[in-house]
Amino acid sequence: MTHARPPSTPSPIQVVAHRGASDEAPEHTLAAYRKAIEDGADALECDVRLTADHQLVCVHDRRVNRTSNGRGAVSALELADLAALDFGSWKDRQDLKDHRESPDWDPVPGELTSVLTLERLLELVCEARAGGRALELAIETKHPTRWAGQVEERLLHTLGRFGLDRPPAGGPSPVRVMSFSARSLYRVRAAAPTLPTVYLMQFVSPRLRDGRLPAGARIAGPGMRIVRNHPEHVERLRRAGHRVHVWTVNEPEDVELCVRLGVDAIITNRPRQVLSQLGRF
Numbered sequence: 187m188t189h190a191r192p193p194s195t196p197s198p199i200q201v202v203a204h205r206g207a208s209d210e211a212p213e214h215t216l217a218a219y220r221k222a223i224e225d226g227a228d229a230l231e232c233d234v235r236l237t238a239d240h241q242l243v244c245v246h247d248r249r250v251n252r253t254s255n256g257r258g259a260v261s262a263l264e265l266a267d268l269a270a271l272d273f274g275s276w277k278d279r280q281d282l283k284d285h286r287e288s289p290d291w292d293p294v295p296g297e298l299t300s301v302l303t304l305e306r307l308l309e310l311v312c313e314a315r316a317g318g319r320a321l322e323l324a325i326e327t328k329h330p331t332r333w334a335g336q337v338e339e340r341l342l343h344t345l346g347r348f349g350l351d352r353p354p355a356g357g358p359s360p361v362r363v364m365s366f367s368a369r370s371l372y373r374v375r376a377a378a379p380t381l382p383t384v385y386l387m388q389f390v391s392p393r394l395r396d397g398r399l400p401a402g403a404r405i406a407g408p409g410m411r412i413v414r415n416h417p418e419h420v421e422r423l424r425r426a427g428h429r430v431h432v433w434t435v436n437e438p439e440d441v442e443l444c445v446r447l448g449v450d451a452i453i454t455n456r457p458r459q460v461l462s463q464l465g466r467f
């Protein structure tokens with residue numbers, strides 16, 4: 187089954203802040219997401235993992251070693267353990283190391299740079315929407331196979347508490363779920379059939395060559411490397427009627443290519459730069 191959009195309704199490319207405005211502020215922190223909202227991003231992206239006490243937190247890596255002053259796997263730590271860590275200072279050190287200027291990154295200890303729960307991020311999105319912003323959230327399930335459905339179950343339960351597990355009457359869903367795991371998307375789709383799902387692809391596969399998506403997926407999510415090296419796959423996906431969301435698009439020439447190919451969303455660490463290139467900032 188295809189999901190074609192009407193050819194007569196061109197829509198602007200959605201700019202999605204990858205882990206927040208993560209080029210300028212520490213990824214997956216309130217600081218990074220607030221910055222992305224200020225910068226005018228259309229949507230936010232986050233990764234979710236389950237803690238040892240089954241709380242969903244926004245952390246990319248399996249371990250907290252790179253992005254905090256702690257050590258260990260997220261799945262082995264409880265939320266209280268994570269809440270005691272600093273998820274901000276590593277970025278400051280990295281910026282110094284890179285000799286990069288980061289004028290907008292002003293580390294403030296406390297909530298802005300502590301571990302971010304999915305719940306807190308949903309509150310932020312709801313606040314922005316209540317204030318009139320059509321902000322969306324793209325949530326990626328990380329290593330969901332290890333948890334045999336518990337990540338998806340917890341995710342849908344949390345979304346349900348915010349009334350975000352389905353689109354509002356007559357409008358698009360503010361939330362979508364992304365994954366490299368077809369099984370994860372299948373589980374989401376089975377439990378929440380109206381929630382949009384994005385199948386992330388890092389490599390060219392026979393499925394991609396055929397312009398097909400797995401059963402639980404509604405949107406294609408190829409990595410920028412695929413798009414750069416094999417733009418024909420994007421064209422094929424679009425011809426098959428699939429929407430295409432590309433990650434992670436940081437360089438102006440990559441943005442330009444995405445525009446040329448007519449993709450639907452650009453997922454970037456640099457929302458302000460991309461919006462400016464698109465003439466929207």
Ligand code: G3P
Pocket residue numbers: 204231233246326364386433434453
């Ligand atoms: O938005 C998709 C992208 O985030 C997937 O890669 O490793 O950054 O989670 P990663």
Ligand code: CA
Pocket residue numbers: 231232233326
């Ligand atoms: Ca991600």
